[in-house]
Amino acid sequence: MKKSIGAKTYLCPTPVLVIGTFNTERKANLMTVAWGGICCTKPPCVAISLRKATYTYENITDRKAFTVNIPSEEYTREIDYIGLVSGRDTDKFEDCNFTAVASDIVDAPYIAEFPMILECKLLHTLEIGLHTQFIGEIMDIKADESVLDEKERIATELLKPISFSPSDRNYFKIGEKIGRAFIIGKEIKQ
Amino acid sequence: MKKSIGAKTYLCPTPVLVIGTFNTERKANLMTVAWGGICCTKPPCVAISLRKATYTYENITDRKAFTVNIPSEEYTREIDYIGLVSGRDTDKFEDCNFTAVASDIVDAPYIAEFPMILECKLLHTLEIGLHTQFIGEIMDIKADESVLDEKERIATELLKPISFSPSDRNYFKIGEKIGRAFIIGKEIKQ
Numbered sequence: 001m002k003k004s005i006g007a008k009t010y011l012c013p014t015p016v017l018v019i020g021t022f023n024t025e026r027k028a029n030l031m032t033v034a035w036g037g038i039c040c041t042k043p044p045c046v047a048i049s050l051r052k053a054t055y056t057y058e059n060i061t062d063r064k065a066f067t068v069n070i071p072s073e074e075y076t077r078e079i080d081y082i083g084l085v086s087g088r089d090t091d092k093f094e095d096c097n098f099t100a101v102a103s104d105i106v107d108a109p110y111i112a113e114f115p116m117i118l119e120c121k122l123l124h125t126l127e128i129g130l131h132t133q134f135i136g137e138i139m140d141i142k143a144d145e146s147v148l149d150e151k152e153r154i155a156t157e158l159l160k161p162i163s164f165s166p167s168d169r170n171y172f173k174i175g176e177k178i179g180r181a182f183i184i185g186k187e188i189k190q
Numbered sequence: 191m192k193k194s195i196g197a198k199t200y201l202c203p204t205p206v207l208v209i210g211t212f213n214t215e216r217k218a219n220l221m222t223v224a225w226g227g228i229c230c231t232k233p234p235c236v237a238i239s240l241r242k243a244t245y246t247y248e249n250i251t252d253r254k255a256f257t258v259n260i261p262s263e264e265y266t267r268e269i270d271y272i273g274l275v276s277g278r279d280t281d282k283f284e285d286c287n288f289t290a291v292a293s294d295i296v297d298a299p300y301i302a303e304f305p306m307i308l309e310c311k312l313l314h315t316l317e318i319g320l321h322t323q324f325i326g327e328i329m330d331i332k333a334d335e336s337v338l339d340e341k342e343r344i345a346t347e348l349l350k351p352i353s354f355s356p357s358d359r360n361y362f363k364i365g366e367k368i369g370r371a372f373i374i375g376k377e378i379k380q
Binding site for chain 2: 070078090095131
């Protein structure tokens, strides 16, 4: 028997994305978002949603660019901290001992210590309600060699990304492999 | 040293969402998407992206509604199958031995066997490129009692959702809990 939970923003898993932006003086800032995901294959695009009141909103509107920094498990404390404070009040790169690197492709900084970075150019802005959705075209992905497998693909087991659960408000590791996509379903019907 | 991977649609983790829709004759169909995520808190909204060529695109455009069905691990084979075939050629509910239940709130069916369902009313349609993004307002969430904790919240450990990795094309379980969101970051700076 299913129970009605109400109109809530629950989805499992949601990603944990740290958004890197420059302000008008080219000062680097960071923000953690869980409202986001890939939204188009051609052009390759990622959508992120954030409130108008945030410092990052101003920065993206101004610089038309952002990076999406994918943390590994070891940075869970840091990404939580980044979501708790505003870049108007503190330097989050400094607080977390992170190194800001200016992207050579888009007008935004990324976190040197994070294993995987999406460099994005602003393509669309959609005002939905409390949140504004920014759609960025992914211009390049940069990854640490340590998270690449023998075929030079980013391997989840090496990346060790974090997942967030909005219903119970916890962070989780990604667990064991279940199976190969576009393969295991073929067993259902020939 | 970071390596350039190119402009790809990699994000970890991405969710595995099964979209339920009715066609013009109220025949129920299913489609698996990984391009999606929550995109607004007020109103509570979820975004899903799919290609214009799909049967589900027609159905959403026509009925202005869809459900987002969150699978548990045990249905990995089924959700992969649902992504491999078109509802124009086969009845996916029948193939998977799933029961279609008409939502009492929106004009779309959901999978009785899945533990968590979002019932959505179409709010925005955004043509991005190969993919079209549909933004649905979440009108209600329905969940099996078996995935609720003692506070009546959906518990990830009980839900056992699946995560998809677009870079290595594998499905993964959600692993162990790392820590509490909006709490563990406070250790960084007082």
